[in-house]
Amino acid sequence: MSHDHHHHHEINSYNRSFAIGIVLNVIFVIIEVGYGLVSDSLALIADAGHNFSDVLSLMLAWGANYLATKHPTHKRTYGLRKVTIMASLISAVLLLVALGGIAWESIERLSSPESVNGMIIIVVAGIGVVINTATALLFVKGQKHDLNIRAAYLHMAADAAISLGVVVAGIAIMITGWLWLDPVISLFIVLFILIGTWSLLRDSIDLSIDAVPQGIDVLHIKNYLTGLKNVTEIHDLHIWAISTTEIALTVHLVTTHELIDNCFLEKIQEHLHHHCGINHATIQIEYEADDYTCVLNRDECKF
Numbered sequence: 001m002s003h004d005h006h007h008h009h010e011i012n013s014y015n016r017s018f019a020i021g022i023v024l025n026v027i028f029v030i031i032e033v034g035y036g037l038v039s040d041s042l043a044l045i046a047d048a049g050h051n052f053s054d055v056l057s058l059m060l061a062w063g064a065n066y067l068a069t070k071h072p073t074h075k076r077t078y079g080l081r082k083v084t085i086m087a088s089l090i091s092a093v094l095l096l097v098a099l100g101g102i103a104w105e106s107i108e109r110l111s112s113p114e115s116v117n118g119m120i121i122i123v124v125a126g127i128g129v130v131i132n133t134a135t136a137l138l139f140v141k142g143q144k145h146d147l148n149i150r151a152a153y154l155h156m157a158a159d160a161a162i163s164l165g166v167v168v169a170g171i172a173i174m175i176t177g178w179l180w181l182d183p184v185i186s187l188f189i190v191l192f193i194l195i196g197t198w199s200l201l202r203d204s205i206d207l208s209i210d211a212v213p214q215g216i217d218v219l220h221i222k223n224y225l226t227g228l229k230n231v232t233e234i235h236d237l238h239i240w241a242i243s244t245t246e247i248a249l250t251v252h253l254v255t256t257h258e259l260i261d262n263c264f265l266e267k268i269q270e271h272l273h274h275h276c277g278i279n280h281a282t283i284q285i286e287y288e289a290d291d292y293t294c295v296l297n298r299d300e301c302k303f
Contacts, residue, residue: 014062014065014139014142014149015062015065015066017138017139018058018059018061018062018065018152019062020135020138021058021135021138021139021152021156022055022058022059022062024131024134024135025051025054025055025058025131025132025135026055027131028051028127028128028131028132029048029051029052029055031124031127032047032048032051032124032128033048035120035124036048038120047128047162047166050098050101050102050159051128051159053094053098054098054155054156054159056094057091057094057095057151057152057155058135058152058155058156060087060090060091061087061088061091061148061149061151061152063083063087064083064084064086064087064088064148065084065148067080067083067084068080068081068083068084068243068245078242081242081243081246082242082243083243084146084147084148084243084244084245085147085148085204085207085208085241085243085244086208087148087151088147088148088150088151088200088203088204088207088244089201089204089205089208091148091151091152091154091155091200091204092151092197092200092201092204093201094155095151095154095155095158095193095197095200096194096197096201098158099158099190099193099194099197102162102186102190103186103187103190105183105186106182106183106184106186106187106190107183107187108183109180109182109183110180110183110184113179113180113182113183119170119174121166121170122166122167122170122171122174125163125164125166125167125170126163126167128159128160128162128163128166129160129163129164129167132156132157132159132160132163133156133160135156136153136156136157136160139152139153139156140153145245146244146245147200147203147204147207147244148244149244150200151200151204154193154196154197154200157193157196158193158196158197161189161192161193162186162189162193165185165186165188165189166182166185166186168185169181169182169185169186170182172185207240207241207244210238210240210241211240212239212240213239213240213241213247215277216239216247216276216277216278217276218239220276221237221239221249221272221276221278222234222237224271224276225237225251225253225268228253228264228268230255230256230257231253231254231255232254232255232256232288233253233254233288234251234252234253234254235251235252235254235294235296235297236250236251236252236284236294236296236297237249237250237251237252238250238251239278242279242280246279246280247277247278247279247280248278248279248280248281248282249272249278249280249281249282250281250282250283250284251281251282251283251284252283252284252286252294252296252297253283253284253285253286254286254287254288254294255285255286255287255288256287256288257287258287260285265283265285268281268283269281269283
């Protein structure tokens with residue numbers, strides 16, 4: 001019960017973060033479009049389109065976080081918690097597409113650099129650095145423990161880095177007149193962001209196919225379970241993510257003890273929760289007997 005309360009408290013706190021982030025970025029998109037039209041800067045208008053895609057990503061992550069609070073039903077026995085994993089995967093793909101677009105435009109500009117209004121671009125990009133950094137900071141704490149929050153954080157951190165690169169490029173161009181600095185700096189930023197995005201994509205795919213989540217020590221869990229008193233064997237052990245913040249485990253324990261001991265089960269669940277990060281443990285106890293073989297004690301059920 002305490003975990004559920006904590007989980008809902010975290011979601012409520014991020015409701016405010018998502019709302020602030022979306023409002024700030026919508027305002028920035030309007031500013032970019034306005035100054036892009038005034039300065040006849042295709043770069044600013046294109047970047048406004050990219051920032052609008054980030055607004056959609058924030059809305060996607062926010063919606064997933066909200067849906068994760070919905071109660072289970074007879075049809076969806078885990079509720080809609082898995083939506084948070086789907087949202088992080090979609091966000092990773094959107095971020096890769098955006099980076100691909102920026103890289104493509106940068107390569108094109110290398111062959112034919114365009115003259116730009118340096119001061120307007122520096123000022124508008126500077127506003128972008130402030131807004132995107134402020135938005136990223138709203139999610140910096142939660143991104144370490146929640147892949148969906150990490151996706152939102154990476155989107156905003158990427159935009160802050162891109163805007164900072166534009167500021168640096170603008171200043172350098174005004175001083176040196178080297179128009180090729182803008183696309184070169186953009187390509188370096190894309191390469192840097194790609195590293196974080198790739199890990200987000202990898203982790204999102206892993207969780208979507210029920211792989212063991214990052215940070216879970218499977219060997220420790222196996223050793224703990226096999227070392228329990230009266231336990232002679234374990235099989236059908238599975239560990240997967242219910243959502244981007246909750247992990248489930250199922251396992252069969254073969255024991256020499258004939259009676260089911262509720263305290264024994266509670267002790268295992270407490271250890272798995274506090275020491276292994278398992279929020280939802282389902283344990284089947286089987287009495288070791290010559291005339292009984294579990295149908296799930298097969299090679300295809302083991303790893």
